Amino acid sequence: SLKGSNDSKKQREKLPGGLLATEFDEESCLSRYHQSSLRKPSPYKPSGSLVSKLRSYEILHKRCGPGTDDYKRATEQLGHKHEDGSRSVGECRYIVWLPMHGLGNRIISLVSVFLYALLTERVILVDQRKGITDLFCEPFPGSSWLLPLDFPLMNHIDRFMLGHTHRYGPMLRNPAINLTTVPSSLFLYLLHDYMDLDKMFFCEEDQTVIRQVPWLVVKSNLYFIPSLWLIPSFQTELIKLFPQKDTVFHHLSRYLLHPTNQVWGMVTRSYNAYLSRADERLGIQVRVFSRPAGYFQHVMDQILACTQREKLLPELATQEESQVTSTTSRSQKLKAVLVTSLFPEYSDYFKSMFWGRPSTTGEIIIVYQPSGERVQQTDKKLHDQKALAEIYLLSLTDNIVTTAKSTFGYIAHSIGGLKPWILYKPENHTAPDPPCVRAMSMEPCFIRPPLYGCQAKAIKISPFVMHCEDWISGIKIV
């Protein structure tokens, strides 16, 4: 109806600064256009350059994506070497992303690969065999980002391991690649245990070689964007695209990632039941990396110390005060605390704490933990959907406390546009002092950057790339 179309026009006008394409059907992916109605407007606006870059990317993806003649031609060429200059200009080039490790690991590398695709005018295609369609909607209008299942290298992809002959790093040692014979495909290994030779990927000269290869296949679980900023030819363009440097993940994730209706249903039901009516929302993400993992009193103590010291949660009234405060509360402010963890005991502790005694401020505290899965079960559909729903719920809070070195937390605060308080890694089963630190920026940390080699100097002198608060050998954009 006419009314309906006016409504949807209004909805779309609320979209963040023209970031999203408008030609999608709304019902098929409710999160795409309705997310902004759950959020406070982001204070960070995408630049005009970013918006136009995305629009031209969409055109490229439509022209080169699966099912097109260009895609067909490009896959037929796989396995053939090119003599210099034999490829015509305007030919489509691709980058294939493979999901590795947990959901957070996957998302940071997916966003990194997408930015690399934007910068190098490649089409990103994602391996769909690990259930990405249960998690995310298609991001590009009139096309698909799913790598077709009959992709000729599908079997090679699975076998592509450390010593693979088509892996860029090892190839450099035994130079099969030079400027006159360009292979039709290259594997890039950018995983946490990669070698110095793999890290040559981040050197300007190597990029000029890699640029000519029609197909790149990437295995990564890293947020490698900070090191893209340190490649001079990329930096020029990145400054234009992101005048506010620490908004890269924030904008790109909001553009690229749209949870499916199944996941979005979980997000909105939780939000409406537990968070929407609160005056203020605090997210606490508790990831326990020790083996065995589980509930630990020193972790709980650390969370309490952090939230009280930083005045994120009120203190409890003493026994005597309790008698009075419970009946004559000074404030009726409702604060919702969203806890996410594999272990339900963390929120149980908060619940009984705030049930047993009133807060000194009189604030009313409601505590909610959506799930407590106990063990990581990556690639199980419902488990991954719960994890994604919780990441988005965390991103809808006003303040957020996260765990050091957790990509799960990185994503939540960055999507939300929030600078987190990061809980330091506990040592020797004791709560560290200070318990937490306020992050310098909302960007994720690149945990294993190339610190030596071509970027060594740039890291030392760059004013906007700093070592991470939670991991000193990591780097992040500030």
Ligand code: GDP
């Ligand atoms: P990281 O290991 O903390 O960097 O984060 P990842 O997301 O890559 O891997 C952890 C995985 O464990 C998640 O993807 C989930 O499968 C699971 N997990 C960890 N913490 C939580 C949590 O708070 N909630 C849920 N639902 N799952 C979690």
